[in-house]
């Protein structure tokens with residue numbers, strides 16, 4: 151059977167879609183299987199999942215439609231009503247082959263416990279040149295607005311040696327960069343014997359020659375002095391961290407259940423930016439959380455202005471049924487949320503321009519990812535997306551590029567000839 155995956159949501163989901171493609175490869179029989187890997191992080195994400203299942207059902211009436219992932223765990227009935235033939239929760243995602251085959255035979259198979267992460271390994275990433283490497287799942291922080299921790303199961307980490315073997319495999323498959331991903335990387339290792347830290351894991355991954363390593367989203371608790379020192383010393387660790395802020399106001403952070411203050415966030419991110427050459431950072435911010443008044447919103451803006459993220463993802467708060475935040479008093483009117491989101495989007499654009507202008511004339515090392523309109527595009531080590539006019543280069547090449555122009559929507563560079571840099 152032909153297998154087509156459709157992925158919504160985060161890097162962990164993208165990794166798991168690759169796992170699903172590998173597990174379902176060579177599935178016997180004719181016809182098509184469409185696997186929708188869903189997300190439940192916001193109401194909008196859940197709506198997208200339902201819409202996609204409905205569209206696939208309409209366009210492929212004879213295909214087998216399988217819904218998996220966070221929304222499939224949180225609200226399986228909605229996806230069945232939208233037209234999914236089979237709905238598989240996160241706990242059983244890695245057993246998808248067995249479950250699909252049983253479904254095709256007309257049998258129902260009971261669920262098992264959550265699988266150990268050591269069992270989840272991919273050989274390559276067929277959709278991204280910068281391959282995702284999942285090393286952790288689950289979260290026990292339990293932020294009051296979040297559905298994810300409710301649907302991802304207990305904390306589970308991939309042992310460092312298992313992650314290194316998988317990284318070796320991905321490097322051998324030609325991936326020049328690996329993006330280390332998890333649901334809450336700051337909790338990496340808490341469930342493993344000896345409690346290896348994220349730094350221990352990174353040291354193990356750095357034993358794999360040639361590839362460079364990037365961390366995906368990392369909560370502020372994970373930005374430790376030891377991690378900062380490792381980033382400062384090791385050129386093969388990409389100097390960019392995505393550190394979700396959510397709010398720059400301590401009262402709002404406490405109501406969210408986030409285990410840090412705005413000052414702690416600023417201190418950790420500030421030290422990272424200061425200590426690590428060429429470092430930049432990105433953040434997520436949620437606007438209009440219950441109880442966020444004008445003064446609290448202004449505190450968020452000031453903190454961002456002070457630290458200047460390269461990237462900012464702005465989410466207006468949308469109450470998710472089943473989360474404590476949905477029942478909190480002092481909900482913010484939708485028009486105010488929209489206004490604040492627009493204001494932050496504008497601030498984000500200005501700050502990104504400021505950060506990127508700071509690299510004018512410098513040499514960065516992008517990995518070439520896609521080519522369009524006579525230009526190669528790719529992420530540099532510090533996550534600036536560079537565009538360079540050039541022919542005859544191969545996807546996946548990492549090369550030195552001098553930044554020559556920074557505009558609102560694009561950062562342009564030319565290949566640096568001086569190989570002594």
Ligand code: SF4
Nearest residue numbers: 289291292293296299
């Ligand atoms: S840290 Fe908070 S937002 Fe992140 S997955 Fe855990 S509960 Fe959700």
